[in-house]
Amino acid sequence: MSQQKKYIFQVEEGKEGSDGRPSVGPVYRSIFAKDGFPDPIEGMDSCWDVFRMSVEKYPNNPMLGRREIVDGKPGKYVWQTYQEVYDIVMKLGNSLRSVGVKDEAKCGIYGANSPEWIISMEACNAHGLYCVPLYDTLGADAVEFIISHSEVSIVFVEEKKISELFKTCPNSTEYMKTVVSFGGVSREQKEEAETFGLVIYAWDEFLKLGEGKQYDLPIKKKSDICTIMYTSGTTGDPKGVMISNESIVTLIAGVIRLLKSANEALTVKDVYLSYLPLAHIFDRVIEECFIQHGAAIGFWRGDVKLLIEDLAELKPTIFCAVPRVLDRVYSGLQKKLSDGGFLKKFIFDSAFSYKFGYMKKGQSHVEASPLFDKLVFSKVKQGLGGNVRIILSGAAPLASHVESFLRVVACCHVLQGYGLTESCAGTFVSLPDELGMLGTVGPPVPNVDIRLESVPEMEYDALASTARGEICIRGKTLFSGYYKREDLTKEVLIDGWLHTGDVGEWQPDGSMKIIDRKKNIFKLSQGEYVAVENIENIYGEVQAVDSVWVYGNSFESFLIAIANPNQHILERWAAENGVSGDYDALCQNEKAKEFILGELVKMAKEKKMKGFEIIKAIHLDPVPFDMERDLLTPTFKKKRPQLLKYYQSVIDEMYKTINAKFASRG
Numbered sequence: 001m002s003q004q005k006k007y008i009f010q011v012e013e014g015k016e017g018s019d020g021r022p023s024v025g026p027v028y029r030s031i032f033a034k035d036g037f038p039d040p041i042e043g044m045d046s047c048w049d050v051f052r053m054s055v056e057k058y059p060n061n062p063m064l065g066r067r068e069i070v071d072g073k074p075g076k077y078v079w080q081t082y083q084e085v086y087d088i089v090m091k092l093g094n095s096l097r098s099v100g101v102k103d104e105a106k107c108g109i110y111g112a113n114s115p116e117w118i119i120s121m122e123a124c125n126a127h128g129l130y131c132v133p134l135y136d137t138l139g140a141d142a143v144e145f146i147i148s149h150s151e152v153s154i155v156f157v158e159e160k161k162i163s164e165l166f167k168t169c170p171n172s173t174e175y176m177k178t179v180v181s182f183g184g185v186s187r188e189q190k191e192e193a194e195t196f197g198l199v200i201y202a203w204d205e206f207l208k209l210g211e212g213k214q215y216d217l218p219i220k221k222k223s224d225i226c227t228i229m230y231t232s233g234t235t236g237d238p239k240g241v242m243i244s245n246e247s248i249v250t251l252i253a254g255v256i257r258l259l260k261s262a263n264e265a266l267t268v269k270d271v272y273l274s275y276l277p278l279a280h281i282f283d284r285v286i287e288e289c290f291i292q293h294g295a296a297i298g299f300w301r302g303d304v305k306l307l308i309e310d311l312a313e314l315k316p317t318i319f320c321a322v323p324r325v326l327d328r329v330y331s332g333l334q335k336k337l338s339d340g341g342f343l344k345k346f347i348f349d350s351a352f353s354y355k356f357g358y359m360k361k362g363q364s365h366v367e368a369s370p371l372f373d374k375l376v377f378s379k380v381k382q383g384l385g386g387n388v389r390i391i392l393s394g395a396a397p398l399a400s401h402v403e404s405f406l407r408v409v410a411c412c413h414v415l416q417g418y419g420l421t422e423s424c425a426g427t428f429v430s431l432p433d434e435l436g437m438l439g440t441v442g443p444p445v446p447n448v449d450i451r452l453e454s455v456p457e458m459e460y461d462a463l464a465s466t467a468r469g470e471i472c473i474r475g476k477t478l479f480s481g482y483y484k485r486e487d488l489t490k491e492v493l494i495d496g497w498l499h500t501g502d503v504g505e506w507q508p509d510g511s512m513k514i515i516d517r518k519k520n521i522f523k524l525s526q527g528e529y530v531a532v533e534n535i536e537n538i539y540g541e542v543q544a545v546d547s548v549w550v551y552g553n554s555f556e557s558f559l560i561a562i563a564n565p566n567q568h569i570l571e572r573w574a575a576e577n578g579v580s581g582d583y584d585a586l587c588q589n590e591k592a593k594e595f596i597l598g599e600l601v602k603m604a605k606e607k608k609m610k611g612f613e614i615i616k617a618i619h620l621d622p623v624p625f626d627m628e629r630d631l632l633t634p635t636f637k638k639k640r641p642q643l644l645k646y647y648q649s650v651i652d653e654m655y656k657t658i659n660a661k662f663a664s665r666g
């Protein structure tokens with residue numbers, strides 16, 4: 001670690017481990033914080049200030065937009081200005097007070113992103129309430145858990161989720177007393193609510209309660225909690241991450257500094273498509289940044305099949321995505337290319353190699369090939385609406401082949417960020433036009449300190465010349481603890497350092513590469529440690545599969561996998577190999593399984609994976625892993641305990657068959 005790292009500088013020495021504590025590497029900070037961390041904007045102490053100050057500065061700017069529906073058809077985006085939104089927020093706040101909601105009460109928001117979602121959140125911010133977001137994809141069990149755990153007394157709910165919310169009754173009514181619909185409420189729903197001792201209001205009805213009343217807004221402190229954000233639970237029960245005003249205002253200051261240092265900036269002209277769940281920290285902080293800049297936020301219609309159409313109409317300038325969305329963009333483009341015939345593909349591939357070649361020589365994506373951008377790649381840009389200048393991927397690892405492809409063809413910056421709910425999202429982000437940062441999450445943002453901690457059981461050494469270890473974060477963006485789980489807080493927050501559970505490797509330029517996850521390792525029966533996400537990332541590069549879940553446990557000596565094949569490729573293979581049957585039948589076909597397994601094994605060998613990392617059997621599910629079956633989180637991460645439960649019988653059968661085969665061979 002002696003060489004000069006361009007994008008970070010050392011602020012503390014590393015230390016050898018002692019008293020059972022592992023060694024820690026040196027503490028590093030972004031070069032953009034060389035003269036100190038950026039202070040939050042003056043006068044901005046809370047989330048409420050973020051919004052309030054923008055209302056004062058940009059009252060007439062469009063803030064929240066949704067598509068107007070004319071004769072059942074979606075039309076243009078219709079906007080509410082900052083001032084208009086503010087007026088509704090104030091009314092809503094008065095209504096909240098008038099039904100007896102007190103300071104620091106917990107207020108649930110359950111539904112897909114919408115203007116009402118943001119308005120409800122801002123009303124909570126105004127009155128110092130703890131906002132508790134609930135993903136619209138959550139079922140009654142999870143909603144009940146969160147409402148009861150966080151003691152939510154009032155819930156704002158999307159109209160179509162009311163029935164799901166009622167399923168949590170009567171258990172949830174120990175705390176929940178009032179429900180406010182984002183839209184209307186039927187007479188039956190009113191009656192049902194009554195039977196549970198609940199009061200339910202339609203949106204307009206609730207707004208009227210506050211009319212003519214004026215309640216003072218409490219003074220908000222930086223240290224106040226503004227949100228209890230429940231993690232989506234890839235590792236077990238959701239945890240209530242308490243996020244303070246300070247975390248958010250510090251994060252915003254860091255984003256401004258970072259963009260400025262990279263010759264970028266958000267402006268009032270920026271437009272954002274709000275479709276990633278606001279209940280997740282990634283989208284929440286991006287929207288806070290947009291609000292702080294007086295920029296515009298347009299909402300999707302809540303249907304993934306209509307996303308591209310909403311994109312085309314809104315024409316956003318910044319497009320945030322989780323890798324799964326970008327994977328779909330990638331495979332959609334690949335399919336179009338292979339369907340387009342030899343000549344089109346040849347021209348595309350040639351243009352791609354030419355432009356990528358110049359980018360590798362250090363040219364920016366704009367300079368590398370303006371001609372091919374215009375002739376070949378402009379269609380891809382148009383597919384995203386035509387105005388996107390930054391694609392930001394976050395929340396999970398982005399496959400390198402998808403990243404490099406998009407960096408060339410999307411004609412905009414493609415950046416990858418890394419963070420946790422506990423670190424208020426963005427902790428690392430790659431920099432524009434730095435091709436060397438491909439496959440990394442870039443250097444730290446300029447408001448945190450980072451150090452690696454050795455993980456001896458996985459042989460990661462934070463003091464080695466190529467330093468590897470668990471990523472630890474220190475700074476004011478960190479959470480204030482898990483709500484009512486002091487025990488869990490103490491496990492991850494030690495001496496001010498958040499232990500992320502993710503393993504990283506410093507790169508020579510000061511970027512971080514996420515190489516492993518401490519949270520999902522297990523031992524096979526012969527004693528070998530398996531870092532399953534790492535392995536899945538490699539198998540994920542195989543074109544013949546859209547998604548793969550690798551499984552093993554300490555009672556078995558080998559790994560198996562469940563995969564969603566790529567339908568197009570599997571059907572093409574079947575046609576070429578004389579295998580008949582529809583897609584569902586193909587997924588059952590032994591030869592088809594052999595083909596997919598063969599492709600995965602080929603990749604494993606190419607990437608020099610160890611013998612025990614090579615999967616020995618596969619099950620093909622034609623239905624992609626989904627949220628409906630509770631197999632994915634709303635940010636499309638695999639819910640491993642649930643996957644195991646769902647596929648348990650298939651897994652038992654696979655192990656039985658293979659073990660019998662091994663036994664018969666002696």
Ligand SMILES: Nc1ncnc2c1ncn2[C@@H]1O[C@H](COP(=O)(O)OP(=O)(O)OP(=O)(O)O)[C@@H](O)[C@H]1O
Nearest residue numbers: 231232233234235395396397417418419420421514
């Ligand atoms: N760019 C990235 N590359 C790799 N992993 C990432 C990236 N961004 C986020 N992650 C992963 O996401 C984790 C944080 O996720 P988040 O805070 O959303 O929690 P969760 O997945 O919802 O729930 P849980 O804490 O229960 O796993 C990180 O610890 C890391 O493992």
